[in-house]
Amino acid sequence: MKIETKCIQSGYTPKNGEPRVLPIVQSTTYKYDTSDEMGKLFDLEAEGFFYTRLANPTLDAVEKKIADLEGGVGAMLTSSGQAATTAAVTNICKSGDHVICSSAVYGGTFNLFMKTLKDLGIDCTFVPPMVTEQELNDAFKDNTKLVFTESVTNPSLDIADIEMFAKCAHGHNVPLFVDNTFPTPINFRPIEWGADIVLHSTSKYMDGHAVALGGVIVDSGNFDWNNGKFPMLSTPDETYHGVVYTEHFGKSAFIAKARVHIMRDMGPQQSPMNAFLLNIGLETLFLRMPRHCENALAVAKFLEANDKIEWVNYPSLESSKYYKLAQKYMPNGTCGVVSFGVKGGRKAAEKLMAELKLASIVTHVADARTCCLHPASATHRQMNDQQLEAAGIYPNMIRFSVGIENVEDIIADLKQAIDKV
Numbered sequence: 006m007k008i009e010t011k012c013i014q015s016g017y018t019p020k021n022g023e024p025r026v027l028p029i030v031q032s033t034t035y036k037y038d039t040s041d042e043m044g045k046l047f048d049l050e051a052e053g054f055f056y057t058r059l060a061n062p063t064l065d066a067v068e069k070k071i072a073d074l075e076g077g078v079g080a081m082l083t084s085s086g087q088a089a090t091t092a093a094v095t096n097i098c099k100s101g102d103h104v105i106c107s108s109a110v111y112g113g114t115f116n117l118f119m120k121t122l123k124d125l126g127i128d129c130t131f132v133p134p135m136v137t138e139q140e141l142n143d144a145f146k147d148n149t150k151l152v153f154t155e156s157v158t159n160p161s162l163d164i165a166d167i168e169m170f171a172k173c174a175h176g177h178n179v180p181l182f183v184d185n186t187f188p189t190p191i192n193f194r195p196i197e198w199g200a201d202i203v204l205h206s207t208s209k210y211m212d213g214h215a216v217a218l219g220g221v222i223v224d225s226g227n228f229d230w231n232n233g234k235f236p237m238l239s240t241p242d243e244t245y246h247g248v249v250y251t252e253h254f255g256k257s258a259f260i261a262k263a264r265v266h267i268m269r270d271m272g273p274q275q276s277p278m279n280a281f282l283l284n285i286g287l288e289t290l291f292l293r294m295p296r297h298c299e300n301a302l303a304v305a306k307f308l309e310a311n312d313k314i315e316w317v318n319y320p321s322l323e324s325s326k327y328y329k330l331a332q333k334y335m336p337n338g339t340c341g342v343v344s345f346g347v348k349g350g351r352k353a354a355e356k357l358m359a360e361l362k363l364a365s366i367v368t369h370v371a372d373a374r375t376c377c378l379h380p381a382s383a384t385h386r387q388m389n390d391q392q393l394e395a396a397g398i399y400p401n402m403i404r405f406s407v408g409i410e411n412v413e414d415i416i417a418d419l420k421q422a423i424d425k426v
């Protein structure tokens with residue numbers, strides 16, 4: 006099936022007389038006829054549902070759909086994008102291990118690696134988003150367990166050279182994790198370029214309507230965990246009577262362990278209601294993404310031609326330093342987010358935002374409604390102007406998340422606001 010058809014059809018095939026629409030199974034528990042049958046589930050000898058923290062039929066269908074969209078062997082939904090990253094990293098890293106991460110990742114992910122996981126003993130080396138192959142190779146240590154990047158970074162819109170990242174990671178026998186939230190599998194499928202594990206905050210375009218928080222981990226099934234670096238997958242797990250994940254689950258070892266170990270013990274499960282809402286969002290993802298990209302490119306071109314605007318950053322603009330990489334990996338478009346700087350600094354940016362009528366000021370990005378954020382006075386408020394510049398967040402920067410309204414209305418709104426600055 007083509008990706009458009011997968012968005013609609015994958016994951017759920019009702020049998021005779023069953024609901025045509027994926028039902029919400031709002032039940033924590035499942036009934037069995039004998040204790041013996043349930044015991045087999047606990048021992049991982051049989052497959053089935055027994056407690057919604059581990060698996061639920063609504064979530065199961067949506068997981069299958071997303072795995073299919075990304076081209077993976079399996080997926081696991083989580084309560085948020087942050088939970089997906091935490092679960093995926095702790096699935097193969099423990100105290101004493103080391104990871105390599107792009108410095109331009111989402112703020113929440115940056116803090117997770119910079120502070121929370123460091124405090125738990127998992128060390129991180131940050132590399133610049135445009136790192137060279139040599140610099141990346143130099144960042145590896147004996148205890149490095151994974152490389153992490155975003156395909157298109159939020160909010161700086163850097164494009165990672167995924168093929169190069171994958172080559173370096175595999176050269177050191179570790180997997181490449183890619184957060185693919187911004188392009189979504191409609192515009193980019195990292196597994197096709199060598200990524201091993203793909204993550205999403207489904208709270209963004211996948212949901213698309215800003216109604217449900219969620220995250221997902223997708224396993225490509227391609228990484229060989231039997232290379233001696235990952236004993237947690239290739240040696241017996243005593244908490245399951247000595248099961249060896251790579252033997253028992255084969256290609257799905259990583260995602261199976263994430264569920265039966267990490268989800269069992271840490272529990273960041275998505276609710277069935279949120280999975281139901283996410284599924285409705287996924288059904289139109291392939292219609293919305295091209296519109297977001299088309300509108301964002303028109304907005305970026307309008308801004309570039311306006312003399313009150315100092316700079317515009319959008320990877321699909323020919324003036325972008327990422328134009329070539331964007332064309333290579335995402336020829337159909339990147340995402341709907343554009344960032345730009347207003348002449349006149351912080352004051353001018355704040356004035357412009359206050360004058361916008363259609364575009365609302367919100368923390369969220371990447372949903373159907375046009376929205377914007379002034380990072381210097383919101384997400385990065387604690388920093389002074391000097392610290393902001395160092396972090397690549399300019400005081401006059403506006404992050405503009407272009408929605409799927411008629412683009413003439415979006416541009417007219419921007420124009421009347423810019424005219425007042």
Ligand SMILES: *Cc1c(COP(=O)(O)O)cnc(C)c1O
Pocket residue numbers: 085086087088111113114155158159184186187205206207208209218219220
């Ligand atoms: C929002 C976001 C996250 C975090 O997701 P939540 O669902 O908010 O926890 C992670 N990565 C990227 C790229 C994001 O945009």
